[in-house]
Amino acid sequence: AIKRFNDRNHSNIVDELAKMFDRSIIGYEHVKKGLLLCAVNSYGDNVSLCGSNNLRRERIHALLIGESGLAKSKFLRAIKKLVPNSRYESGQNSSGKSLTAIVSKEDENYMLRLGPASLAKNAVCAINEFGRTKFEDQAHFLDIMEEGKFTINKHGINATIEATTSLIFSANPINGSNWSNEDRIDIDEIPALKPIIDRTDLTFVFRNTKDEDLIREYAMLKSEFENKKIPDYSNYLIKHLEFAKKLNPKISDEAKTMLSQFFIS
Numbered sequence: 001a002i003k004r005f006n007d008r009n010h011s012n013i014v015d016e017l018a019k020m021f022d023r024s025i026i027g028y029e030h031v032k033k034g035l036l037l038c039a040v041n042s043y044g045d046n047v048s049l050c051g052s053n054n055l056r057r058e059r060i061h062a063l064l065i066g067e068s069g070l071a072k073s074k075f076l077r078a079i080k081k082l083v084p085n086s087r088y089e090s091g092q093n094s095s096g097k098s099l100t101a102i103v104s105k106e107d108e109n110y111m112l113r114l115g116p117a118s119l120a121k122n123a124v125c126a127i128n129e130f131g132r133t134k135f136e137d138q139a140h141f142l143d144i145m146e147e148g149k150f151t152i153n154k155h156g157i158n159a160t161i162e163a164t165t166s167l168i169f170s171a172n173p174i175n176g177s178n179w180s181n182e183d184r185i186d187i188d189e190i191p192a193l194k195p196i197i198d199r200t201d202l203t204f205v206f207r208n209t210k211d212e213d214l215i216r217e218y219a220m221l222k223s224e225f226e227n228k229k230i231p232d233y234s235n236y237l238i239k240h241l242e243f244a245k246k247l248n249p250k251i252s253d254e255a256k257t258m259l260s261q262f263f264i265s
Contacts, residue, residue, distance in 0.1 A: 001236070002243050017240065020233035022078040025071050026221050031064070034202045035079045035168065036237075038062050040244045042083050042166040043122045061145055061199060063130075064170040065190055066206025068177040072170040076126035079168060082237050085123040087116035091169075092129040096137030099127065100144065101161055103154040110155040117144055118163045131171030131191030138193045141167060145199040169200075179207065 009016045018032040025032075038060045064072040080088040089099060099115045117125045130138075143150035148164040173179050174191040185205060190197060197203075209215065251259070 002240055005240070017237065020237060021082075022074070023233070024225070024230050025074055025078070026218055028071070028075075028204075031075060031204045034062055034204060035075060036082075036241070038166045038168055038202070039079055039083050039124060040241050042086075042124050043164065043245060057146065057148065059148065059164065059166045060201045061166060062168045062202040062204065063190075063192070063197070063200045064168070064204050064206065065131075065173070066204075067179065067208050068172055070206040070208070072206060073128050076128055076168060076170055079124055080126050081234055082241060083123045084238070085120060086125065087120040087123070088126045088128070089116045090128045091131075091133035094133065094137075096133065096140030099137075100140045100150065100163070101152050101159075103152065103157050105155075110157055112152070112157050112159060114161065117141065117165055117167065118161050120165045121162060122164055123166070124168060125165045126168045126170075128170050129172075130169035131174065135193055138196055142193075142195055142199065145196070 005016075006013055014033055014036065015029070017036055018029050021032040021036060041058055041060045043058060064075060066072065077088055080086040091099070097115070100117050101112060101114050103110050104113055105111075117127075127133075140150070144163045144165060145167060149160055149162050151158075151160050153159075169192070171191050173189045175189060179185060180189060187194075187197065192200075
């Protein structure tokens with residue numbers, strides 16, 4: 001089935017997969033493609049699954065930031081379904097320790113308990129309302145995002161915990177639910193630590209549109225869903241992503257030059 005799909009779509013494979021990503025979400029094709037990239041790269045560093053022998057961070061982290069009511073939470077729930085062992089959590093009433101790992105006392109013994117960001121190994125951990133997490137709690141994710149592991153030393157328990165997890169956050173602007181300026185975004189409006197933002201590979205900005213043509217097109221597409229069943233391609237996407245993880249594409253010299261120049265500029 002995957003081979004037939006690839007033969008049929010050739011160079012438009014990623015675009016077509018994005019169209020199959022949660023059809024109930026209208027538009028946002030660039031966000032869908034970005035989250036599929038996060039999903040297909042959700043494996044550990046230097047693992048045989050992808051055939052890589054380079055000690056580098058393979059995982060892609062993403063941030064969905066913008067006004068409320070624009071399907072950010074829905075995106076997180078949708079991507080969680082596509083990668084086995086993934087987790088969906090809310091940062092609103094959670095601490096950094098509870099999301100990563102804590103040492104708790106039971107009877108007279110201390111126990112190490114792993115949080116969802118650690119348990120979602122080689123998968124995705126989607127954290128909704130990340131902007132409501134205190135900055136000191138956000139710092140617990142820094143090592144996970146860069147190293148794929150972190151250490152904990154408490155009550156005589158000293159452990160290095162593997163957490164090869166792709167993190168996807170969603171948040172509202174720091175001023176509330178709206179951007180302060182229609183034309184530009186200040187980095188201070190993003191409710192996350194600067195090192196967290198630096199470690200985020202893909203940042204997707206959500207804005208309410210005032211374009212009447214776009215609103216009309218959205219309303220028409222939305223109304224079509226009222227009369228027909230929305231197709232669900234989740235089962236196929238899960239298998240396609242698992243298959244794609246086994247590929248180890250080679251980058252041509254020309255592509256290396258282009259990517260290097262893009263990085264420099």
